[in-house]
Amino acid sequence: MEKITVSLGERSYPITIAAGLFKDPASFWPLKAGDNTMLVTNQTLEPLYLDALSARLTAAGVKVDQVILPDGEQYKTLAVMDEVFTALLQKPHGRDTTLIALGGGVIGDLTGFAAASYQRGVRFIQVPTTLLSQVDSSVGGKTAVNHPLGKNMIGAFYQPASVVIDTDCLRTLPPRELASGLAEVIKYGIILDGDFFCWLEQNLDALLALDEQAIAWCIRRCCELKAEVVAADEHEHGQRALLNLGHTFGHAIEAHMGYGNWLHGEAVAAGMVMAARTAQRLGQFSEADTQRIIALLQRAGLPVYGPQSMQAEDYLPHMLRDKKVLAGELRLVLPLALGRSEVRSGVAHDMVLAAINDCQKP
Amino acid sequence: MEKITVSLGERSYPITIAAGLFKDPASFWPLKAGDNTMLVTNQTLEPLYLDALSARLTAAGVKVDQVILPDGEQYKTLAVMDEVFTALLQKPHGRDTTLIALGGGVIGDLTGFAAASYQRGVRFIQVPTTLLSQVDSSVGGKTAVNHPLGKNMIGAFYQPASVVIDTDCLRTLPPRELASGLAEVIKYGIILDGDFFCWLEQNLDALLALDEQAIAWCIRRCCELKAEVVAADEHEHGQRALLNLGHTFGHAIEAHMGYGNWLHGEAVAAGMVMAARTAQRLGQFSEADTQRIIALLQRAGLPVYGPQSMQAEDYLPHMLRDKKVLAGELRLVLPLALGRSEVRSGVAHDMVLAAINDCQKP
Structure with a gap:
């Protein structure tokens, strides 16, 4: 236990x-x-x-x-x-x-x-x-x-x-719901713990097979990371916002597509790739690391592109209703490396739109 | 100011x-x-x-x-x-x-x-x-x-x-709404401040005439009393419940009659008389003080009887949904004197029903 x-x-x-x-x-x-x-x-x-x-x-x-x-x-x-x-x-x-x-x-x-x-x-x-x-x-x-x-x-x-x-x-749990949960698991690796990201690369198959030890350790690690963040910043005045990696984009997908059509984790998965693409465009994240994220999400059975029926322009009105918005300005969680991330204000809307377009299915 | x-x-x-x-x-x-x-x-x-x-x-x-x-x-x-x-x-x-x-x-x-x-x-x-x-x-x-x-x-x-x-x-403000507010004003005198109750007996006419000085002082005194209680017990684990004098009965009247038909203060006025009658039946409050409460409420234009269409039995189901109920047991705010009150558990339902009947219009 x-x-x-x-x-x-x-x-x-x-x-x-x-x-x-x-x-x-x-x-x-x-x-x-x-x-x-x-x-x-x-x-x-x-x-x-x-x-x-x-x-x-x-x-x-x-x-x-x-x-x-x-x-x-x-x-x-x-x-x-x-x-x-x-x-x-x-x-x-x-x-x-x-x-x-x-x-x-x-x-x-x-x-x-x-x-x-x-x-x-x-x-x-x-x-x-x-x-x-x-x-x-x-x-x-x-x-x-x-x-x-x-x-x-x-x-x-x-x-x-x-x-x-x-x-x-x-x-x-239906396999699609399991995958949706894995999106949040992978999120912890990206934002807070590079070693955990590597562990996930090595143990994803065991998790998908519901190996009892792997599952228990994985849940424990995620809860530990979350407990630390919450204890330090219960009301999300700072660091806690990092837990929202991919969520600003993801919430836009969920709202636009109608709640329940894209599962939360599916929308977050695509959203995390959009965040990585934004970070790349800002010159603070590498193509190689984005590819590692994409590969892990795909192994977990998660989407890495936005919905085909949704244009980049469709995202912004939803994103501007995000709870992280301050004084009308978008604030995004962006990766700096695998295991390190930041909350960033003032990213040009054009750059965000371009990053969303980077994630349209070819 | x-x-x-x-x-x-x-x-x-x-x-x-x-x-x-x-x-x-x-x-x-x-x-x-x-x-x-x-x-x-x-x-x-x-x-x-x-x-x-x-x-x-x-x-x-x-x-x-x-x-x-x-x-x-x-x-x-x-x-x-x-x-x-x-x-x-x-x-x-x-x-x-x-x-x-x-x-x-x-x-x-x-x-x-x-x-x-x-x-x-x-x-x-x-x-x-x-x-x-x-x-x-x-x-x-x-x-x-x-x-x-x-x-x-x-x-x-x-x-x-x-x-x-x-x-x-x-x-x-319509006169009926002013009277409804005076019910809560009078409540403070009964539960916490006998001197204020006497001041109200002497100054009720000035308040009804909206005398600027009397009104400002009256509001200030009520806010002071409330601020003290709230500072000591923000989440109503104890003393703050005293502010609910008459409210357990009053909420039953409001709910049974349909919200908006009896104004809140009107229901509380009748409820405070019911609380006083309950306290009398418990031998802890005098007929003379109940009469002073009734007289002051009547001068303010407030009801001192329950609705005629409501039987004593109609009150209990509503009263048992009161937020003060603990382990299924009613807790009532009851006066001990003009200016002193208590929260009391375990009052027999029969006695509560009898007190409500004491307040049926003859």
Whole structure:
């Protein structure tokens, strides 16, 4: 079992990573007998996990209510979040309840924001079931829902009480979702840890084959890197923005194509190549390193070109709604080397458009 | 000019109180030339204040966009808040924007929650225009919207950057709204300050006549009392709950009657009498003091009975959704004397029902 702590003073919390965690109710710390919970999950995960998990928690003396949401990024909305509030109020659940987010990034982000907002804040536990949410969205307290005009535009910084990662969940994950998670994994290598990037080049096949040791170590390393960044900059005043490599471009793809058509990791993968191309045009990144990124993404089954139906000009309006924009000016995360990156303002829009065009499928 | 500070460390902020503040853009600290703002108000206030205020801020170099919402408690919803997000994203406004809440409690609570949630948090300024919001809801950082199953059930603790109270606004306030604000004013006397209760008995006529000095001093005293409570207990783990005297009963009236039919202060007025009757039945409050409360509320033009169409049994389901409920148990704010109160758990439901029946119109 791997265990990490996200250090945020009195709001610190543990991340527990292992195969088979769901079989032991003690994994769900800090829940204890007598606690009230509302388990939020989606229609895809319900038949896979809900009854068994609910029965084990109930046997441990925890009261479990549940709300089942439709599955997909297009349901990460205020209106769907309202269904969680309705379920909570119908019982009714008080301020002493605990929300359990059983699912991927959509369930985790939406449930986290619901926990932040219900009665102005109740406890919640992240139980991420996709690789993407295990290595990224479940850790660090960014919660949100989407708006038709921008992804994750409505939300809160709100930390969970714990994160419970059962790596067995990855065995039921569709291959496209696994690849989407690998995009965020590769991101950590590019922005923060060149050795980890090399390790990924050597171990990608083991990860794709869900080798238990490789997967557990990989998730642990990503969570460690993220925990360090979050502990240093919880509210993204500085370094935390690095975690958004590829996301400004990627969010534009997701918004333009309609949420759910391009998976988040797929859009980020293409976006990371666009960021690398921008960095190349600025003379701060090499063609050889861009090719290493492209090769690794392709081995993981991820796109390295933007959508064919999207022109370079289509990106900018979405990119200018990015949360990193300050005083109307775009700020981009750009690689400096494999393992090192920066947040950069003032890149000419022409150069950004040219870099996007570099990533049009020939 | 009266000036108070709400002391919350680096999130401390000033409350400025005077007639004519809107005429001086410097009142709107910390806004400065070059800042972007989104002014949120309602259709009733728009013709009264919007053009003049917007022109003055614009002349001072502040960029002002605006969104006009329908007027009324029934519009304090997630769906209406989404209109604010749409307006912000259409421009688009970045994380460096400032929301200005020009209005009563509905506008202030909704705009505050929008500011807490937009891009996970942007700056906002409270500009309360009703007595109720000037003495209560604009100070202390409680923001929220309603849910059909409960008032203020969805929100955040999120402090404004400053509170700007122009007492001239009260001159355009309908008498019923002025009375509604006086309910919260009288509340402070009952829960925290017996001398202030006596002052109100002596000065109520001056307040009803909008005597400038009396009004300014009254608002200052209420804000001082509230600022002290909030500084000691920002997130309502203890003493802050005292500010909810009458609110558990009152919220039940508002929810049952449909938001907007009974004004908040009207429901709180009847609720405070119910709390006093409960305290009497517990042997901790005198009939004479209940009569002083009733007399003062009646002089202010406020109801002292519950709605005739509402039975005692109708209150409980709403009251059990109150945010003070812990482990399924009701917690009530009850007076101990004029100027002293407590939060009490475990009052028998029968006794609460009997106290509500004490307040049925004969």
